[in-house]
Amino acid sequence: MKKLFYLLMALPLLVVACDKGDETTEEPKRDTLELISDEVMEFEAAGGPGTISYRFTQANPISDNQVVAPTPMLSVACDADWVEVVSEVYLSSGQINFSVAQNQTTEPRATKIVATYNDLSFEVSVEQAAATETPEPEPTLEGWGIIGTMNEWSMAKAIVMESVEGYYVAEAVELTTADKFKFIKDGDNALNRGGNGQAAEPNYFYTAQSWGSDIHVSQAGKYDIYLNAKEDTYYIMSEGKSPAEALEPLAPGEDLYEAYGNFEGDNTRLIAEKRYMVAKGLKFSGATAEFDIRLNENERVFGAKTDATYAVEEQINVAEGGATIKVAVEAGVAYDIYYRTDLSSVWLMPEGMKPLIWEEVTGVAFSSTNFAINLRGEGIELFFDFYCGVPAENNIIPEGTYYVNNDEDGGFNFNLENEYDMRIDGFKTKLKDGQMVIKHISGGYDIYVDVESIHNHKVQVRYAGPIAEIDIMGRPITNPE
Secondary structure (H helix, E strand, O other), X not given: OHHHHHHHHHHHHHHHHHHHHHOOOOOOOOOEEEEOOOOEXXXXXXXXXXXXXXEXXXXXXXXXXXXXXXXXXXXXXXXXXXXXXXXXXXXXXXXXXXXXXOOOOOOOEEEEEEEEEOOEEEEEEEEEOOOOOOOOOOOOOOOEEEEEHHHOOOHHHOEEOEEEOOEXXXXXXXXXXXXXXXXXXXXXXXXXEEEOOOOEOOOEEEEOEOOOEOEOEOOOEEEEEEEEOOOOEEEEEEOOOOHHXXXXXXXXXXXXXXXEEOEOOOEEEOEEEXXXXXXXXXEEOOOEEEEEEEEOOOOEEEEEOOOOEEOOOOOEEEEEOOEOEEEXXXXXXXXXXXXXXXXXXXXXXXXXXXXXXXXXXXXXXOOOOEEEEEEEEOOEEEEEEEEOOOOOEOOEOOOEEEEOOOOOOOOOEEOOOOOOOEEEOOEEEOEEEEEEEEEEEOOEEEEEEEEEEOOOOEEEEEEEEOOEEOOOOOEOOOOOO
């Protein structure tokens, strides 16, 4: 009986001991490195490029408030000399690029590519077929060439590129939109340059990327193809055009503005330049320039609000569906088109000159013979304090030509003792030569300025309109009726 009692007393202790033995401990999370692509990759005797894809998952990702460590590298190794593997692979890239040389023997061959990060690793078997017979050595490509679908990706049929003034060029290459190609150096598949996946537009330049995607064009045609290996850029130019004529490609979602008209060439792209869209160096046929501005080819077409023939440098108001813009020009002389979308205005300017929108024009009469005018626009400010040789009537500036640094001006001259006369992009400078012509127009003045600063800035500008009162001491200048 006592034995039974002691046995019953011990039973709960046994149960508790068993319960503690059933408790499990959760293992800590670990980083994982997983091969996504095939474990075995097979190649024909001709060899070629290959890509291994993998996935790295970090067990404990970096939180926002932690210091980010340098991006770790994946160690990649292969013992075979007929397999060329990219030496530096960032762990986060997710792919390993390699190339397999041509097998010129009648025996198949195999090797392994091993990738390692800390205690994680995977391996891929690379198997290559034997040549059916020992081939003749393939011709060696020296320098840069082009291989692709148009020559069956064959090094023996590569298009050799000639070195011309800093570029490698292949002329009159016929391409369809289905063709794909890459640039190869010295016949080595590992020394290649490709694109970024987007279809190349004619007469634009693109970044050439090592191990980039196959290059293809958006339009079939015959092209002169240029490669700048030093700057890693390539150009697919219409036959006869040079890289100097290439344009920067549009950014995703960026609008394309072009001018169509009677100038040399069917159309030309307008490039953003500060607040303007600009096309430069256009030569028109005949004594009248005729053109319009088009958005995204024919999505919207802008012409003159008023159908007339305008003057060079004149501000032309434009509207969608307006008349063809017409400007009186000299045939064979180069001009620049400037377009302000926010002002719906176009200017045709002599080459090298740009329009100037005066944001502020103010003035004050200090006395009947002393005046000051301030003109401020984008990147330029002119402050002219001058002396008029005849008294003003009703605070109206007399018409005349006002001279800089001229003793025989009849008393119409600038006050060069002023603190400054000109600011160019914020840079203060004084005048050393030039003149300003002032004429009266209804309700304002027609002011033409042609001056040179002591720092050799040459400025030619014009303003036509009223002058507002400047907020300083003195009687305000009055605008003519």
